Amino acid sequence: MNIDFDRSKIVKEIHIRWADYGASAKGRLIAGKEVKSPLDIPNEESVSVITVGSQVSAISLRIEGDMARVIDYTVIYNDSSLRELNSVNYDFSLPYYNKQEMFKWSENIGDRYLVLLFFGTWCSSCHERLPVVSKLAEKYPYVNFVAVSAGNSGPDVIQEMFDTLEVNLECIVDPEYNVCAQLNVIGVPEIKIFDLDGNLVKEGNLKEPELVEFLDSIDRNERSEVGEPLEDFTLEYYDNEDTYTLSENVGEKNTLLLFFTTWCTVCRLEIPAISEKAHEFTEKTRIIAVAAGEKKEDVKTFFKEKGIDLECLVDTDYKLIKQLGLTAVPQQILLDVKGNVIFNDNKSHEEIFHILGNL
Structure with a gap:
């Protein structure tokens, strides 16, 4: 995940507020070319304070594993009176591999949950995961499943892979890994799930049982409750x-x-x-x-x-x-x-x- 800040100023500290995610995790902040001290992310809502103390051109956050999520972060400059509060920005646009159109994250939020499966054509685990997710897309047609090809694999390579594995998913391409960095995708396969409000509610190298359990929980949580009248239609x-x-x-x-x-x-x-x-x-x-x-x-x-x-x-x-x-x-x-x-x-x-x- 890239940190937004004013590059003309000296950054004193970054304060990162973590969500309560149920388990501890590890992370690291990269300021310019320097890797800051490893972050121990607790299993409850908390704040990490990372000292930067220099003027840099880029700052990024890398989370190791899948059990941590950033709520927001604060950038504090050398003049402590100057600070910026940033919420995490998930919005992005990427081209489809097989048509002259752009997939826009913001236009795919609101009607259905969005499941992004990041994969590489060279990744053997991805070859196993893609057909599984493709079948789940048939079982859960009211969830929007989209595959994201990480790296510069051409459309012919992706199409051959999909044909061989009998995968029927919409697919977009992230040739420069920009969205991978933005969404903190460290390895593939990786799944990111967004709810109707655009919140990142589940992520990681989710295998079929865990993914099915979560998709079923969406249904249970949002369906009409027993004893209540059903909405008219x-x-x-x-x-x-x-x-x-x-x-x-x-x-x-x-x-x-x-x-x-x-x-x-x-x-x-x-x-x-x-x-x-x-x-x-x-x-x-x-x-x-x-x-x-x-x-x-x-x-x-x-x-x-x-x-x-x-x-x-x-x-x-x-x-x-x-x-x-x-x-x-x-x-x-x-x-x-x-x-x-x-x-x-x-x-x-x-x-x-x-x-x-x-x-």
Whole structure:
């Protein structure tokens, strides 16, 4: 991470405020060509004071490991009355490897969590991690996954790597390692996760179990709570132009919403299984499938192919998915007669039948 400061002045000290990150870490500050004393970063919110005492052209911070995060820092000049307080700036722009467009960090914050996977085409561990993350991108379509190629690998090299590994991710390139330095990427593979407000909430050489656990926690933390009314929404049916509005349909029966996609392997098994026995529960519960990010024609084809007989709405632009904070499919939300959430989870059709049978 690069430190912003006035290069015309002599820097006396840098005060760095660390977030409470749950574990201790190591770091170092580089002022010009001089490496300052190693930093012992405690596992709680704290401040490190590093003496510089000279006029330099560049100051950067390097964190060893993945368990530390900077909240902000203060630059104090030789005249102690002069100081600057800086929040960490994550904003950047990088080109895509395969199209004449720029990826802008600021334009990708707000709608979805952003996962950046930094990799090198020469890195064997990256060859293992990229396919894993690519598959997770399919499982969590409401999280924005972007690969970042560190170094000057050309587009042909990246494309060959992606083809060989069957990776289907958007990819941008950081040929001069500028963004790597800005975001304190010390080695690859490295993952940085930003929340809806642009805060860096998770980082490090995250392997699949840890990454899945975190992605699932996003869903749990942001979904509607049990006992609370579900936010109102309106969607079109997949087979006509009519619309369904939740608030106009509560009051008579419970409502089970089944969120799915036509390409999700689990969904392709669970939705037909639920459809097969849905008629046994319609006296008390209205069962409605919700196709996430799907076109009507694709849903029609899927329903015909699998012989599915369910009401179905289409959330083509993920508007409802984002509204409810869902990040993975399949997902089910069961509402009581008043529209309050009974459960909001990913359950098997057997578990769903058991719950519906006891209503």
